Amino acid sequence: MIIVHHLENSRSQRILWLLEELRLDYEIKHYKRDPRTMRAPRALKKVHPLGKAPILQEDAVILAESGAIFEHFVQTEKRFGPPRDLHDARRYRLYMHYAEGSLMPPLFAMLVVNKLGLLGRPARKPIMKMLHEHFVYLDEDMADRPYFAGDQLTAADMMMSFPLEAARSRAGLDERYPNLLAWLRRCHERPAYQRALERGGDYAYAG
Amino acid sequence: MIIVHHLENSRSQRILWLLEELRLDYEIKHYKRDPRTMRAPRALKKVHPLGKAPILQEDAVILAESGAIFEHFVQTEKRFGPPRDLHDARRYRLYMHYAEGSLMPPLFAMLVVNKLGLLGRPARKPIMKMLHEHFVYLDEDMADRPYFAGDQLTAADMMMSFPLEAARSRAGLDERYPNLLAWLRRCHERPAYQRALERGGDYAYAG
Structure with missing residues (x-):
């Protein structure tokens, strides 16, 4: 099962977009920004020490960093990758x-x-x-x-x-x-x- | 011929390192930062509209953005890419x-x-x-x-x-x-x- 640890108004919105384009099943765990600092809440640190969205969890594997998450799916799903030209x-x-x-x-x-x-x-x-x-x-x-x-x-x-x-x-x-x-x-x-x-x-x- | 448009004290130093690790022949065109703004000089804009180092020129092809330049050489030289593990x-x-x-x-x-x-x-x-x-x-x-x-x-x-x-x-x-x-x-x-x-x-x- 794919879980997206999703922070409001953040880079992780584009991971949801990717997963919808790929028509993959996934769950979202929603996180709100700290109202004082506007940064990601501490709860995200429990998922990955970097504590920043997006974090993607696929069974026991945790992936961080948008570009790395995109490359992972481009490779496994063989879609949306580099054109032939x-x-x-x-x-x-x-x-x-x-x-x-x-x-x-x-x-x-x-x-x-x-x-x-x-x-x-x-x-x-x-x-x-x-x-x-x-x-x-x-x-x-x-x-x-x-x-x-x-x-x-x-x-x-x-x-x-x-x-x-x-x-x-x-x-x-x-x-x-x-x-x-x-x-x-x-x-x-x-x-x-x-x-x-x-x-x-x-x-x-x-x- | 490979030409590296190299700005002093900048990200382009790591492109030189890569080319040395690969033992490829290359030329360096040196650029100095604008002493007032510390940004790249206008001359770099003549090579690529983004006007920032690194810019790599290989015959008629111009490549910008460190990550993209690294991926290009990892692909063509088949070295320093993702490990098998x-x-x-x-x-x-x-x-x-x-x-x-x-x-x-x-x-x-x-x-x-x-x-x-x-x-x-x-x-x-x-x-x-x-x-x-x-x-x-x-x-x-x-x-x-x-x-x-x-x-x-x-x-x-x-x-x-x-x-x-x-x-x-x-x-x-x-x-x-x-x-x-x-x-x-x-x-x-x-x-x-x-x-x-x-x-x-x-x-x-x-x-």
């Missing part, structure tokens, strides 16, 4: 790592800086500039295809969903980047995405 | 993504917060706490093996080198975490690591 496969590999490697750090820094309130103000402009550069690059890169690695949805899109949804909700991803908004709509219209949203509960970033 | 392969996958997905965001946030000087002070403590939790977890996880995915060096170690070197140099990775320091020494003693250091030039984090 060499260019598309390269894009797949790029975006599988870019989501967390390049796009999340400025988004996370923005979260930290926003918590500082007025004190954080001097840092906000350079981070927004950095994010804008990412969005311009991504928007151009998505001008000629519906999904990040070509014509079909892959794990790379699902990996990219969380940072781009977070960016849409609170870090300047707006109408200036129409290809990215069209991609987001395309993802959100998928029945599997909607089923994942229903099962996951609170998710502030799908709007 | 199932547990070790799982660790390999975890750490390939954890390096940037979980460990770099608080390190990057610390960099941003440090630039704020006194203003950033309230944010420093929670970030250091977060990093300490990572180090405790990693140090325990490394108690019984020399490398992150078992007995042999893999791409996962090379991916982990940059965040842990940065942490050693400026984010509290010290004698409280002896297994991590032993791992760092083990990496730094490798002849390929030392050759990469000689060829790469300035690298503040290898000490």
